[in-house]
Amino acid sequence: MKKNEMKRIYIDYFVNNGHKEIKNSSLIPDNDPSALYTMAGMHPLTPYLLGEEHPLGQRLVNVQKCIRTCDIEEVGDDCHVTLLEMLGNWSLGDYFKEKSIEFSFKFLVDILGIPVERLAVTVFEGDANFPKDSESYNAWLSLGIKKENIYSYGKKENWWGLGYGGPCGTDTEIFYDNFKPKCSNECGPACSCGKYVEIWNNVFMEYNQVGDNSYESLSQKNVDTGMGFERIYAIVNNKSNLYETDLFSDAIKKLELLSGKNYEDNLKGFRIIVDHIRAAVFILGDENLVVPSNTEQGYILRRLIRRSLRFLKKIECSEDSIVILSKVTIDNYKDEYPLLEIKRDFIVKSLEEESRLFNKTLTKGLKEFNKMTLDCNGYLDSSLSFKLYDTFGFPIEMTMELCMENNITVSIEEFNKRFEEHQDKSRLGAEKKFSGGMGNNDLNTIKLHTATHLLQQALRQVLGRDICQKGSNITSERLRFDFSFDRKLTEEEIFRVESLVNNQINLKLDINYENMTVSEAMEKGAIGLFGDKYEDIIKVYSIGDFSCEICGGPHVNNTSELGKFKIIKEESSSSGVRRIKAILE
Numbered sequence: 001m002k003k004n005e006m007k008r009i010y011i012d013y014f015v016n017n018g019h020k021e022i023k024n025s026s027l028i029p030d031n032d033p034s035a036l037y038t039m040a041g042m043h044p045l046t047p048y049l050l051g052e053e054h055p056l057g058q059r060l061v062n063v064q065k066c067i068r069t070c071d072i073e074e075v076g077d078d079c080h081v082t083l084l085e086m087l088g089n090w091s092l093g094d095y096f097k098e099k100s101i102e103f104s105f106k107f108l109v110d111i112l113g114i115p116v117e118r119l120a121v122t123v124f125e126g127d128a129n130f131p132k133d134s135e136s137y138n139a140w141l142s143l144g145i146k147k148e149n150i151y152s153y154g155k156k157e158n159w160w161g162l163g164y165g166g167p168c169g170t171d172t173e174i175f176y177d178n179f180k181p182k183c184s185n186e187c188g189p190a191c192s193c194g195k196y197v198e199i200w201n202n203v204f205m206e207y208n209q210v211g212d213n214s215y216e217s218l219s220q221k222n223v224d225t226g227m228g229f230e231r232i233y234a235i236v237n238n239k240s241n242l243y244e245t246d247l248f249s250d251a252i253k254k255l256e257l258l259s260g261k262n263y264e265d266n267l268k269g270f271r272i273i274v275d276h277i278r279a280a281v282f283i284l285g286d287e288n289l290v291v292p293s294n295t296e297q298g299y300i301l302r303r304l305i306r307r308s309l310r311f312l313k314k315i316e317c318s319e320d321s322i323v324i325l326s327k328v329t330i331d332n333y334k335d336e337y338p339l340l341e342i343k344r345d346f347i348v349k350s351l352e353e354e355s356r357l358f359n360k361t362l363t364k365g366l367k368e369f370n371k372m373t374l375d376c377n378g379y380l381d382s383s384l385s386f387k388l389y390d391t392f393g394f395p396i397e398m399t400m401e402l403c404m405e406n407n408i409t410v411s412i413e414e415f416n417k418r419f420e421e422h423q424d425k426s427r428l429g430a431e432k433k434f435s436g437g438m439g440n441n442d443l444n445t446i447k448l449h450t451a452t453h454l455l456q457q458a459l460r461q462v463l464g465r466d467i468c469q470k471g472s473n474i475t476s477e478r479l480r481f482d483f484s485f486d487r488k489l490t491e492e493e494i495f496r497v498e499s500l501v502n503n504q505i506n507l508k509l510d511i512n513y514e515n516m517t518v519s520e521a522m523e524k525g526a527i528g529l530f531g532d533k534y535e536d537i538i539k540v541y542s543i544g545d546f547s548c549e550i551c552g553g554p555h556v557n558n559t560s561e562l563g564k565f566k567i568i569k570e571e572s573s574s575s576g577v578r579r580i581k582a583i584l585e
Contacts, residue, residue, distance in 0.1 A: 001236055003247065004336060007063050007087070007229065013107050014061035014089045022062045022535055028288040028297060030472070036297050037067035037283075041088030042203075042224045048092050049167060049205065049222050052553040055515040055537040058094035063087055063229065065282060065337075069300055075275050076268035078241035079197050082304065083279035084228050091223035097172075100202050100223045101139040104174060108200075112236055116144050118177050120196055122189050124159060124170035125152035129215070133158070136172040136204075149177075151188045160203040167205040167218060174200040176235055199235070200227040248274050251328045258324065259315040269311045276308035277322060281329045284347040285340040288471070292354045305354045306361075310395045319359070322351050365394035366402075373408055382414030389419070444476040447562050447584055450511060450543070450555045451501065452479050454565070455582065456527065457547040458500035459483055462493055469527075470577045478568070478583045485578045489570050501565040508560040509544030513553065516540055526550050 011021050025044035029035050035043065041064035048054040064086045074080040091100065108114045121140050126132030132152065140150050152158075161168025175189040175196040183193040205222040207215045230242045239245050243252065251274040252263050263270050283290050283301050292302035305322070312321050326347060334341040365388055372384045380403055388394035396415055403410045452472060460467045463485060471482035489497075516524070518534050526540045528550035541551045543559060556562065564585040573579035 001233075003229075003233060003245075006233055006236060007085075009111060010087050010107070011061055011063070013111055014059075014103070017059075017103060019059040019061040019089055020056035022056060022060050024062060024064055026288045027065060027067055027283060027286045028290065036300060037069070038064065039066050039068055040064075040224075041066070041086040041226050042090070045090060045092075045224075047552045047554050049090075049224065050554065051220050053515075053539075054092055055539050056535055058092045059090070060092070061089040067279060067283065067300070069303075072303075076271045078194065078243075079231055081230055081242060081275050081279075083275075083282050084230055087227040087229050087232070089223075089225050093220040093222065096206075096221055096223060097133075097135045097202075097204055098139045100204070100225065101136060101172065102143065104200055104202060104225065104227075105140075105143045105145075108174070112232070114176070114235070117146075117149075118179070119145060120149045120151065120175045120177050120189050121145055122151045122153050122158055122173045122175070124172075125154055127154060129213075130170070133170045133172070133204075136170070140172070151190070153190055157190050160201075160205070161209060166209060167207070167222070168209050168215070169204045169206040171201055171203040173198055173202075176231075197231060197235075198228075199232050200225065243271050243274070247332070248278075250332060251277070251325055254325060254328050255315075255317075255321075258321045259312075259317050261315050266315060269314060273308045273311045274325065276304040277325045278329045280304045280308070280351070281326050281340065281347055282333075282337075284350050285330070285337065285343045287339060291350060292357075302354065305351065306358050309355060309358050310398075314395075314397065319355055320352075322355055323348050326351055361392060362394070365392035365398075368392055369394070369399065369402055373403075373406060376408060378408055380408055380410040382411055382418055385410050385415050386418040389415075442476050444584075445474055446554050447556055448474050448476075448479040450559070451562055451565055451582065451584060452481055453541065453543055453547045453549050453551070453555075454501045454504050454559070455479070455481055455497070455580065456483070456549070457543075458497045459485075459580075460527075461500060462496045463489075470573070478581055481580045481582070482573045482577050483580070484576060486576050487578075488572070489578065494567055494570055498565060498567055504543065504546050505559045505562045505565060507544065508558055509546065510558055511541060511543050511555045513539050513541045513551075513555075521550055524548060 015021055025038060027038050029038055029043055038044065041062060042049060044064070045054075045060070054060065066084050066086050068082060068084060071080050072082060075082055089103065108119065109116055123136045123140070124130070124133040137150060137152070141147065158171055158173065159168070160171045173189065176199050178195055178197065180193070180195040182195060183191060187193060187195060189196040189198070203224040205224060206218055208218050209215055230245070230247060233247065234242050234245050237245055242248065252270055255270055255273060256263055280301060283297070290297045290301055292298055292305060294302070309322060327344075330340045330344055330347065340347070369388060372388070373380060380399070385396060385399050388399055389396055396412070400410055400412065452474065456467070456469060466484070468484050469481070470484055473480040515537055517536060518538060521528060521538060521540050524540065526548045528534070534550065538550050539552060540548060541553065541555055542548045562584055565582060566585055567580055567582045569581040571579050
């Protein structure tokens with residue numbers, strides 16, 4: 001089965017069961033500082049999971065491209081990738097556990113033909129605060145899953161939540177049994193031995209966490225499911241791992257030609273290279289601009305590119321190999337994601353420049369190594385070997401080779417200990433940063449979101465109608481708004497923009513929305529980036545007669561709730577783009 005065919009089968013199955021197909025969103029979350037990248041299909045749906053009405057209804061389905069970096073060190077095994085396509089279906093206050101489980105089971109067994117005996121599932125076992133999820137347990141049992149293939153676990157395995165507040169609830173996870181022997185009597189889906197591979201997770205959002213350990217029932221109970229396309233695609237095509245599928249096979253064959261080496265003899269390195277390059281191509285080819293840098297999204301992108309370059313050097317590939325392999329990825333996905341072809345030259349030039357910079361980094365790393373080992377008395381401390389890695393991007397393998405050549409001892413165990421400490425800290429930060437973006441929709445954030453609409457319209461009135469949004473980042477403390485303009489604003493212009501916004505606040509304007517078609521929104525004069533970005537039916541928010549903008553929400557009910565608007569900074573963001581930071585007092 002080809003990849004396009006399987007995605008279409010999935011979408012059609014849910015459409016035939018009353019769901020509406022929604023578009024694939026950007027890898028960069030809109031108006032959400034709590035997440036660097038879209039990490040799950042639910043991320044773009046945050047406002048609707050929190051209660052906003054979706055213009056296409058309560059049942060939705062799509063394929064969403066996602067970036068997962070929390071498990072980047074796991075890439076190279078049989079089932080982890082950095083870029084993944086998430087097959088997702090949602091119920092926004094419509095069906096719940098039993099129907100969701102039935103949909104998933106019938107798709108896997110009746111549509112894809114996966115034998116029931118190859119499926120194992122997990123459910124929440126209950127704790128002092130919440131009962132066992134008997135509804136899910138009984139639903140699986142009624143569909144034909146045997147008791148011995150239904151496992152009960154605690155919150156670590158079968159609970160979804162942000163940890164610090166917001167929507168949460170039990171989940172039930174579906175695993176494919178590889179029919180490998182159990183590694184022990186304790187072996188089950190929670191075991192990492194490889195017998196069980198997670199393929200689908202059905203999350204049931206039915207509670208709202210208030211404070212550290214207080215919960216209340218949600219008025220709108222949602223279902224959010226996610227199935228990793230790469231994993232289920234490998235299973236359906238009878239492949240033992242993701243990298244044997246045509247998602248990666250062309251790139252691996254090309255890499256064998258470029259390196260003169262055999263894939264089977266270099267499994268982990270080959271997999272890391274083709275995986276990281278695929279992810280980098282999608283990030284560079286996204287509708288929102290991201291370039292390699294030392295911060296935020298750009299740092300993740302740089303890390304992926306440089307890690308692939310390090311492994312390319314290990315197998316003695318030429319400097320242009322990363323560009324050649326990127327073109328294989330573009331060609332493989334350009335029909336599904338036409339923007340990759342449109343941005344081909346940009347992707348190639350970005351990779352070429354980062355390769356050039358990395359070579360300079362290696363040169364600096366070599367100089368630093370020589371300084372460190374000048375008086376090291378035959379032993380390189382782990383703090384120094386880790387500094388070479390962390391600060392200069394210098395691979396530990398290269399440090400070890402150089403030490404061996406110079407009769408210097410370096411402890412890989414001590415390096416790994418420091419690396420694990422660093423990884424634990426990074427993972428904790430990543431878990432907070434990649435929590436899904438649902439923790440940041442507090443009242444202050446919602447107020448600033450509304451103020452951003454007022455700001456954009458005020459800028460258009462003061463600076464001209466060709467002003468358009470280039471980026472937005474909102475926290476509970478401030479808003480940041482990037483817009484197209486080629487010079488610094490004068491003090492008078494800043495004063496006029498502020499005054500316009502505050503006038504609308506003082507007028508106590510109501511905020512309302514309507515569902516309409518894209519063409520109707522254009523006729524109404526709504527602000528938006530038209531083209532292929534939107535669904536057939538969209539939400540348009542109006543603030544009195546002042547602002548009219550396509551948006552998913554949420555917003556306050558009246559501008560009188562906002563307080564006083566104040567611009568605290570106006571600066572350049574990039575060439576032809578200005579940035580305003582503002583607060584509400």
